[in-house]
Amino acid sequence: MQPKIKDVARHAGVSVTTVSRVLNGEKYVKDDLKLKVNRAIQELGYAPSHIARSLVRNKTNLIGVIVPDITSFFYATILSSIEEAASENDYSLLVCNISEDIDKEYKYLNVFQEMRVEGIIIMHEKINEEIRNLIHKMNVPVIFSSVKPIDQQFASVIVDDYKAAYDATKYLIELGHRDIAFIGGDMRDITSGQNRYSGYRNALTDYGVKIIYEHIRFGDYKVRSGYEQMQELLRAKRRPTAVFAVSDDMALGAMNCIHDQGLQVPADISVMGFDGSQLTELVRPTLTSMEQPIHEMGRVTMKALLQHISSGEFLEEDIIMEHRLAERQSCIKLEQSE
Amino acid sequence: MQPKIKDVARHAGVSVTTVSRVLNGEKYVKDDLKLKVNRAIQELGYAPSHIARSLVRNKTNLIGVIVPDITSFFYATILSSIEEAASENDYSLLVCNISEDIDKEYKYLNVFQEMRVEGIIIMHEKINEEIRNLIHKMNVPVIFSSVKPIDQQFASVIVDDYKAAYDATKYLIELGHRDIAFIGGDMRDITSGQNRYSGYRNALTDYGVKIIYEHIRFGDYKVRSGYEQMQELLRAKRRPTAVFAVSDDMALGAMNCIHDQGLQVPADISVMGFDGSQLTELVRPTLTSMEQPIHEMGRVTMKALLQHISSGEFLEEDIIMEHRLAERQSCIKLEQSE
DNA sequence: CTGAAAGCGCTAACAA
DNA sequence: TTGTTAGCGCTTTCAG
Numbered sequence: 220m221q222p223k224i225k226d227v228a229r230h231a232g233v234s235v236t237t238v239s240r241v242l243n244g245e246k247y248v249k250d251d252l253k254l255k256v257n258r259a260i261q262e263l264g265y266a267p268s269h270i271a272r273s274l275v276r277n278k279t280n281l282i283g284v285i286v287p288d289i290t291s292f293f294y295a296t297i298l299s300s301i302e303e304a305a306s307e308n309d310y311s312l313l314v315c316n317i318s319e320d321i322d323k324e325y326k327y328l329n330v331f332q333e334m335r336v337e338g339i340i341i342m343h344e345k346i347n348e349e350i351r352n353l354i355h356k357m358n359v360p361v362i363f364s365s366v367k368p369i370d371q372q373f374a375s376v377i378v379d380d381y382k383a384a385y386d387a388t389k390y391l392i393e394l395g396h397r398d399i400a401f402i403g404g405d406m407r408d409i410t411s412g413q414n415r416y417s418g419y420r421n422a423l424t425d426y427g428v429k430i431i432y433e434h435i436r437f438g439d440y441k442v443r444s445g446y447e448q449m450q451e452l453l454r455a456k457r458r459p460t461a462v463f464a465v466s467d468d469m470a471l472g473a474m475n476c477i478h479d480q481g482l483q484v485p486a487d488i489s490v491m492g493f494d495g496s497q498l499t500e501l502v503r504p505t506l507t508s509m510e511q512p513i514h515e516m517g518r519v520t521m522k523a524l525l526q527h528i529s530s531g532e533f534l535e536e537d538i539i540m541e542h543r544l545a546e547r548q549s550c551i552k553l554e555q556s557e
Numbered sequence: 558m559q560p561k562i563k564d565v566a567r568h569a570g571v572s573v574t575t576v577s578r579v580l581n582g583e584k585y586v587k588d589d590l591k592l593k594v595n596r597a598i599q600e601l602g603y604a605p606s607h608i609a610r611s612l613v614r615n616k617t618n619l620i621g622v623i624v625p626d627i628t629s630f631f632y633a634t635i636l637s638s639i640e641e642a643a644s645e646n647d648y649s650l651l652v653c654n655i656s657e658d659i660d661k662e663y664k665y666l667n668v669f670q671e672m673r674v675e676g677i678i679i680m681h682e683k684i685n686e687e688i689r690n691l692i693h694k695m696n697v698p699v700i701f702s703s704v705k706p707i708d709q710q711f712a713s714v715i716v717d718d719y720k721a722a723y724d725a726t727k728y729l730i731e732l733g734h735r736d737i738a739f740i741g742g743d744m745r746d747i748t749s750g751q752n753r754y755s756g757y758r759n760a761l762t763d764y765g766v767k768i769i770y771e772h773i774r775f776g777d778y779k780v781r782s783g784y785e786q787m788q789e790l791l792r793a794k795r796r797p798t799a800v801f802a803v804s805d806d807m808a809l810g811a812m813n814c815i816h817d818q819g820l821q822v823p824a825d826i827s828v829m830g831f832d833g834s835q836l837t838e839l840v841r842p843t844l845t846s847m848e849q850p851i852h853e854m855g856r857v858t859m860k861a862l863l864q865h866i867s868s869g870e871f872l873e874e875d876i877i878m879e880h881r882l883a884e885r886q887s888c889i890k891l892e893q894s895e
Numbered sequence: 896c897t898g899a900a901a902g903c904g905c906t907a908a909c910a911a
Numbered sequence: 912t913t914g915t916t917a918g919c920g921c922t923t924t925c926a927g
Contacts, residue, residue, distance in 0.1 A: 220696070221673070223904055234914045239906060247912055264694040269671040270617065271904035273608045274919045289637050290835065295628040302627070302654045306661065311668055314652045316640045323644065330649055333607040335559070356602040358558070442839060471839060478841045497628065501780060501809060502840065503816045561920055572898045577922060585896050609920035612903045 222263040231259035242267055273335070282310050282524065283331035285324060287343045289316040291441075291468065292496035293513065294342055297365055300517025301340060308525055310337075321345055325353065332357050338524045344368050344409035360527040362534065364520040365511070367410045374534040376520045378511045380411040383542035384418025384465065387491055387509040390544055391461045392426045395553035396489065399423070400434040400459035402448045402469050412437075415465045415493070434459050438469050445472025453480055460488060460553055467492035467499055467508055474502065474549065489550040495543075504548035512540050560601040569597035580605055611673070618648050620862065621669035623662060625681045627654040629779075629806065630834035631851065632680055635703055638855025639678060646863055648675075655681060663688055670695050676862045682706050682747035698865040700872065702858040703849070705748045712872040714858045716849045718749040721880035722756025722803065725829055725847040728882055729799045730764045733891035734827065737761070738772040738797035740786045740807050750775075753803045753831070772797050776807050783810025791818055798826060798891055805830035805837055805846055812840065812887065827888040833881075842886035850878050 224242075228235045233252055240248050241256045248256075259265070273279045282305055286294050298314070305312050313336060315327035324343060328350065331339055338360040346368040354361055354373075367375035391399050401419045404412040416435075423430050433455045438444030445464050449472065452459060464470035470492030474484050484490050484504055492499060495510025519538060527534045562580075566573045571590055578586050579594045586594075597603070611617045620643055624632050636652070643650050651674060653665035662681060666688065669677055676698040684692075684706040692699055692711075705713035729737050739757050742750040761768050771793045776782030783802050787810065790797060802808035808830030812822050822828050822842055830837060833848025857876060865872045 221670075224906095225904080235905080236907085236914055236916095237912090240913090243906080249912065252913085266667060266670040268612075268673060268904055269668075270608055270611045270673055271919090272906075274606075274612055274904080274921090275906045277919070279608065289627070289640070290630060290633040292628060295633050299627045299654050299656065302652065303656075306653075306664075311651050311672070313649055314640065315644075316637050318637065318641075326644075329604060330607075332559075332604040334649070335606060335608055475839070475841055501813070503813055562922095563920080573921080574898055574923085575896090578897085581922080587896065590897085606920055609903090610922075612905090612920080613922045615903070 221268075222265045224265075224267065226263055227256065227259045227265050230263060231255040279335045279337060280310050281313055281334055281336045282521075283313045283315065283327070283334070283336040283339045285315045285317060285327060285339070285341045285343050287316075287345075288318055289314075292498050293365075293467070293494050296496060296513045297342065297517045297520075300514050301364070301521050302517075304518040304521035308521070310521075310525070317343060321347065321350075325350055328353050328357065332359070337528050338362070340364055340520055340524060342366055344405070346371060346408070360524055360534075362520055362524045362527070365513070365516055367537065368408060369410055374523070374537050376516055376523065376538045376540065377411070378540050378542040380414035381418040383493070383509050383511075384415035384463075385422045386418075386542070386544060387463055387493065388419045388422035389426065391463060391489065391491060391550065392422065392428060394461070394489065394550060396461040397428055397553075398431065398434065398457060398459040398461070399428070400452045400455075400462040401436070402445055402452075402462060402464040402473060403435070403437045404440050404465050404469075406437060411465070419463060431455075431457065433457070438464075438472075440466040440468060442468045442472040442475075445469030446476045447472070449473035449476035453477070453482075458488075461491065461550065462488060463491045463493075465493045467494040467496045467506060470506055470508070470549075471498055471502055474504075474506070485549050485551040489553075491550055495545060499545065499547060507547045507550040508545050510543050510545045512543070516540055559606075560603045562603075562605065564601055565594065565597045565603050568601060569593040617673045617675055619651055619672055619674045620648050620859075621651045621653065621665070621672070621674040621677045623653045623655060623665060623677070623679045623681050625683075626656055627652075630836050631703075631805070631832050634834060634851045635680065635855040635858075638852050639702070639859050640855075642856040642859035646859070648859075648863070659683055659685065659688075663691065666691050666695065670697070675866050676700070678702055678858055678862060680704055682743070684709060684746070698862055698872075700858055700862045700865070703851070703854055705875065706746060707748055712861070712875050714854055714861065714876045714878065715749070716878050716880040718752035719756040719759075721831070721847050721849075722753035722801075723760045724756075724880070724882060725801055725831065726757045726760035727764065729801060729827065729829060729888065730760065730766060732799070732827065732888060734799040735766055735891075736769065736772065736795060736797040736799070737766070738790045738793075738800045739774070740783055740790075740800060740802040740811060741773070741775040742778050742803050744775060749803075757801060769793075769795065771795070776802075776810075778804040778806060780806045780810040780813075783807030784814045785810070787811035787814035791815070791820075796826075799829065799888065800826060801829045801831075803831045805832040805834045805844060808844055808846070808887075809836055809840055812842075812844070823887050823889040827891075829888055833883055837883065837885060845885045845888040846883050848881050848883045850881070854878055
């Protein structure tokens with residue numbers, strides 16, 4: 220169907236080797252031949268087969284990416300940043316979106332192996348034993364982006380979750396809040412769940428604020444769970460004056476819940492998010508958030524992975540990105556009227 | 558590096574042909590050999606090279622997808638639906654995210670050709686002459702999803718934009734609104750811009766509502782432009798009582814603008830969106846929207862494309878999906894107090 | 896039922 | 912400078 224190198228060669232009246240040479244920009248091809256070949260390529264609309272090239276070069280220029288949920292601002296943004304960096308380096312992305320379906324992850328890792336991707340980026344935190352084994356057997360550079368599964372020896376590109384949560388909590392304390400509720404993330408599969416929780420607790424402790432267990436709840440990083448956990452928090456005997464949710468999505472859920480209960484953000488309750496996704500600017504009031512540099516993180520991840528691929532040197536250490544508190548409208552100084 | 562079929566054959570003490578046979582689930586292989594081969598595959602962690610297979614089978618199981626902006630709920634949702642359908646049919650996706658960068662589209666189409674993708678899905682409306690030509694030369698099944706570029710002969714999966722906009726406008730009229738502003742989309746590159754505008758105008762005309770040109774503005778489907786156009790609308794001599802924006806993103810921008818000006822949605826101004834993205838449920842007030850079945854559209858697109866691929870029959874006609882008005886909080890009946 | 900060998904489209908020695 | 916040829920890892924006749 221598609222023209223092949225042989226067709227081009229015949230059309231130009233040269234050997235396939237010559238065509239291959241001009242294709243690969245080698246010197247040692249006389250200009251007139253080069254011209255003829257290029258004309259033939261044009262006329263035939265020839266595009267070299269990546270398949271055949273990969274086979275002989277043993278190089279696919281393919282990166283496999285596993286995203287937990289492409290419809291979330293957070294992951295979508297990182298993905299687009301990864302794609303950008305990949306494209307600049309002449310790599311293409313094989314994207315797998317595993318919404319809830321952990322089997323799909325396994326299946327796709329197999330596809331990745333068959334496709335001989337040169338590297339894999341995982342943004343998913345749910346890694347089970349089976350998957351861990353497969354990854355190891357695959358013997359392909361792997362890097363995690365924005366997540367760090369527990370008990371696993373691959374590098375991650377992440378922020379210092381402990382410190383970020385600590386700083387966020389500290390900020391609320393400095394705003395005068397003492398009843399600071401916490402909506403955390405999963406404590407099992409992912410280190411950030413634990414680290415953010417520790418950061419929250421230690422900040423309270425360090426500043427002499429009493430920890431109220433009734434004010435501590437855990438969700439799954441998604442909007443709905445933020446909403447649900449907030450409902451619970453509003454049932455507490457003592458209503459919190461501020462809520463720190465460890466994802467912008469959960470923070471939005473919390474804001475919506477507060478709104479739906481007839482209360483005001485931030486007048487009645489301040490809300491702090493985590494991530495710094497687009498959401499923060501899209502909602503009203505705008506959401507104060509402990510931001511991760513998500514636009515950068517994708518690029519950094521890709522860069523580290525390509526580095527690993529070309530050098531062959533394992534990336535042992537995590538790459539820690541800077542977090543930054545972005546003040547917006549959803550958190551205010553606590554009125555002393557209380 | 559990776560084990561090859563030859564290694565498996567040696568390990569199992571059979572010929573490569575036999576290994577190939579069990580790999581492809583052919584009968585005519587004795588059970589004991591089959592067992593040996595499978596064991597060898599296990600022990601070596603062998604995965605057949607998709608590259609080599611593609612070369613000989615002349616089939617890649619790859620689909621190229623071009624998305625204008627992966628960080629938008631609308632496109633992300635369709636993409637995830639496409640991915641789902643692809644995965645179910647053992648196809649993988651090569652994803653290109655062209656944020657603003659039209660050259661990237663051209664570049665990626667070339668990559669797609671080199672990769673010998675079996676089909677291409679385009680969700681981008683900005684198709685220039687160069688790109689149109691390339692697509693034709695590539696001689697690969699192409700289908701547009703959710704957009705229909707003007708002057709192009711490929712099929713699209715879309716809603717009836719004219720009727721959808723007509724129905725949305727009619728709904729506002731029936732709510733008692735007479736000053737219904739319109740924030741349209743691009744009128745040049747894409748048919749929906751024009752069709753939605755016509756639908757709006759004709760609904761007004763049919764119901765005897767005067768068209769106020771000061772109340773008609775055009776954006777680019779994104780949040781920011783909705784905000785900006787709303788600012789202009791609020792400067793109009795006569796303030797509209799309702800706004801119909803032809804994307805949820807622009808509707809959100811409009812809502813935010815209204816909010817930031819100290820006005821209330823829907824008390825002061827009703828806002829109607831278009832698309833039915835997740836956004837509609839995430840904002841407060843929740844957004845009434847003329848919904849496209851975006852979860853379905855991806856699947857339908859993929860299905861039609863695979864149909865085209867396997868049958869070889871060109872898909873000539875557009876596939877029209879049902880639109881549906883989803884009533885939420887952002888539009889209310891106009892008080893007669895006016 | 897099983898295996899030997901040709902060939903998919905390309906690159907890379909090796910010759911000329 | 913150019914061309915011949917041997918694979919890359921697999922499937923698929925064609926024989927046995």
